[in-house]
Amino acid sequence: xNVDLSLLNPEIAISILGLAVLVLGLIIPKESRHGxxxxxxxxxxxxxGLTISGWNNQGTLYHGMFxxxxxxxxxxxxxxxxxxxxxxxxxxFVDDMGDQSEYYSMMLFATLGMMVLASAGDFITxxxxxxxxxIAFIVLVxxxxxDGKSVEAGMKYVLLxxxxxxxxxxxxxxxxxxxxSVTISEVGRAVAVTxxxxxxxxxxxxxxxxxxxxxxxxxxxxxxDIYEGAPTPVTSYLAVGxxxxxxxxxxxxxxxxxxxxxxxxxMLVAVLSAITIIVGNxxxxxxxxxxxxxxxxxxxxxGYILVGLVTASEQGIKGVMFYAFLYVFATIGAFTVATxxxxxxxxxxxxxxxxxxxxxxxMAVVMLICMLSMAGIPxxxxxxxxxxxxxxxxxxxxxxxxxxLIMSMVSVYYYLRVALVxxxxxxxxxxxxxxxxxVAVTLIIxxxxxxxxxxxxxxxxxxxxxxxxxxxxx
Amino acid sequence: MLSPWGAVxxxxxxxxxxxxxxxxxxxxxxPRRQYASKYEPYECxxxxxxxxxxxxxxxxxxYALLFVIFDVETIYLYPWxxxxxxxxxxxxxxxxxxxxxxxxxxxxxxxEGALExx
Numbered sequence: 001x002n003v004d005l006s007l008l009n010p011e012i013a014i015s016i017l018g019l020a021v022l023v024l025g026l027i028i029p030k031e032s033r034h035g036x037x038x039x040x041x042x043x044x045x046x047x048x049g050l051t052i053s054g055w056n057n058q059g060t061l062y063h064g065m066f067x068x069x070x071x072x073x074x075x076x077x078x079x080x081x082x083x084x085x086x087x088x089x090x091x092x093f094v095d096d097m098g099d100q101s102e103y104y105s106m107m108l109f110a111t112l113g114m115m116v117l118a119s120a121g122d123f124i125t126x127x128x129x130x131x132x133x134x135i136a137f138i139v140l141v142x143x144x145x146x147d148g149k150s151v152e153a154g155m156k157y158v159l160l161x162x163x164x165x166x167x168x169x170x171x172x173x174x175x176x177x178x179x180x181s182v183t184i185s186e187v188g189r190a191v192a193v194t195x196x197x198x199x200x201x202x203x204x205x206x207x208x209x210x211x212x213x214x215x216x217x218x219x220x221x222x223x224x225d226i227y228e229g230a231p232t233p234v235t236s237y238l239a240v241g242x243x244x245x246x247x248x249x250x251x252x253x254x255x256x257x258x259x260x261x262x263x264x265x266x267m268l269v270a271v272l273s274a275i276t277i278i279v280g281n282x283x284x285x286x287x288x289x290x291x292x293x294x295x296x297x298x299x300x301x302x303g304y305i306l307v308g309l310v311t312a313s314e315q316g317i318k319g320v321m322f323y324a325f326l327y328v329f330a331t332i333g334a335f336t337v338a339t340x341x342x343x344x345x346x347x348x349x350x351x352x353x354x355x356x357x358x359x360x361x362x363m364a365v366v367m368l369i370c371m372l373s374m375a376g377i378p379x380x381x382x383x384x385x386x387x388x389x390x391x392x393x394x395x396x397x398x399x400x401x402x403x404x405l406i407m408s409m410v411s412v413y414y415y416l417r418v419a420l421v422x423x424x425x426x427x428x429x430x431x432x433x434x435x436x437x438x439v440a441v442t443l444i445i446x447x448x449x450x451x452x453x454x455x456x457x458x459x460x461x462x463x464x465x466x467x468x469x470x471x472x473x474x
Numbered sequence: 475m476l477s478p479w480g481a482v483x484x485x486x487x488x489x490x491x492x493x494x495x496x497x498x499x500x501x502x503x504x505p506r507r508q509y510a511s512k513y514e515p516y517e518c519x520x521x522x523x524x525x526x527x528x529x530x531x532x533x534x535x536x537y538a539l540l541f542v543i544f545d546v547e548t549i550y551l552y553p554w555x556x557x558x559x560x561x562x563x564x565x566x567x568x569x570x571x572x573x574x575x576x577x578x579x580x581x582x583x584x585x586e587g588a589l590e591x592x
Contacts, residue, residue: 026585
């Protein structure tokens with residue numbers, strides 16, 4: 001058997017990086033472990049370059065178990081960008097927590113899990129990637145061992161992730177039972193011939209299992225508690241990476257394996273998307289903690305992204321990819337501000353953000369731009385993303401587009417409430433907040449990317465067109 | 475004639491009746507007498523001596539975890555060893571990489587003191 005291992009370059013590189021960080025942590029003394037953050041960040045940048053350079057190197061491995069197409073590569077670029085920005089923005093936070101080598105290696109293994117997930121060509125690889133990602137995240141969520149909230153969040157995540165995995169596996173086994181194959185492309189062919197009740201049951205369980213990962217209502221209950229309890233950089237990576245990876249595999253399974261019974265799930269997904277948008281946005285309004293606010297807002301964002309799945313078309317996939325990519329910058333920007341603010345003041349309460357525009361103009365402006373982008377205000381990236389998503393459904397699902405539009409307007413209210421506190425209120429403590437260089441760089445990257453994609457989406461849009469097209473090639 | 479899914483349905487129905495039926499019958503016929511020992515967590519067991527919140531050493535758990543890792547490794551080594559002749563050098567190197575990753579894990583556990591009995 002001839003295996004083209006060059007297709008696996010990014011995965012191999014990131015495994016080596018993860019192991020190296022773990023081993024270096026054992027060898028070098030505790031005081032000099034600050035460098036591990038820089039090693040991780042630079043390593044991630046290297047892997048990112050490697051992944052981009054393999055853009056035209058497409059193919060499948062191990063009899064279709066592992067698919068490397070531009071669709072998968074694009075998602076890998078998304079995860080690596082997110083991991084890089086999170087690492088860059090959270091070095092001081094991690095130094096305060098200690099155990100740098102464990103933290104960074106877990107981060108890298110979670111990224112590896114996501115990359116495997118994006119390339120999964122059969123249910124076994126899917127499950128492998130999903131569990132690698134989830135287990136790494138469980139460790140990361142309860143990383144502040146001595147903080148009761150963090151441990152509680154970790155415990156909740158273990159139990160709920162276990163349950164969602166069980167439901168997902170049951171769904172996959174039913175699909176396997178009906179179609180007689182675990183390979184996604186073969187399932188796709190078999191499903192076209194035989195729609196039976198057990199398949200529908202499997203489909204519903206699949207929606208529930210993956211719905212948990214993307215925190216779609218009614219499977220969202222875990223998200224606010226765990227987002228609030230976990231260390232803030234972990235929360236931002238959980239909100240971005242875990243969600244983007246789950247969307248990658250959700251699209252792969254539904255559009256490539258289950259298009260034969262499209263008529264059975266399109267309405268289900270549309271309704272799920274609608275209630276996710278409504279509940280996420282409405283419950284975000286009364287929140288007083290910035291992490292809980294961002295958690296509910298990220299639930300609402302998941303609802304918007306689900307819209308792209310409704311039509312199961314190339315345009316829909318393009319919308320999902322575009323939104324997932326820009327969502328990385330907006331979310332990490334907002335969470336990095338929250339992380340740094342917590343480092344300085346020890347608070348996550350929105351009322352403590354009073355007068356942030358005077359204490360640190362950069363932090364305030366990045367928070368404002370990221371939040372307005374999530375709300376979908378025109379010159380910013382979020383508007384273009386929502387435009388691509390909702391464009392696909394205006395013909396057949398006008399009601400869903402209306403819900404999305406109205407709820408976007410509602411979301412402006414709670415985003416601007418934070419802005420109001422930052423810009424209008426007088427600060428209780430006048431001392432300016434000095435940003436460390438890596439954090440400032442992260443914030444500026446997030447802000448510039450959000451502005452640039454919003455003003456000039458052309459090049460990214462073309463790249464995503466190619467990637468979405470490659471999805472249907474095999 | 476019964477379709478294949480009919481059989482599944484009958485299986486499901488019988489399963490539900492079997493489970494729910496037992497509870498329902500017991501509910502209908504059981505004697506209703508209340509006294510103190512009815513409210514014990516385990517009516518038919520021994521009375522507990524001392525506090526019930528006994529703590530176990532986590533070292534047990536760490537040992538078990540390390541054991542399982544190398545136990546599972548054997549499962550993967552076995553088919554490779556059987557087919558060793560025909561698989562050749564590539565599989566040999568692959569296996570070395572696999573074992574290396576596990577050894578790094580063991581090293582880590584050792585260094586962090588998982589093997590010390592405190």
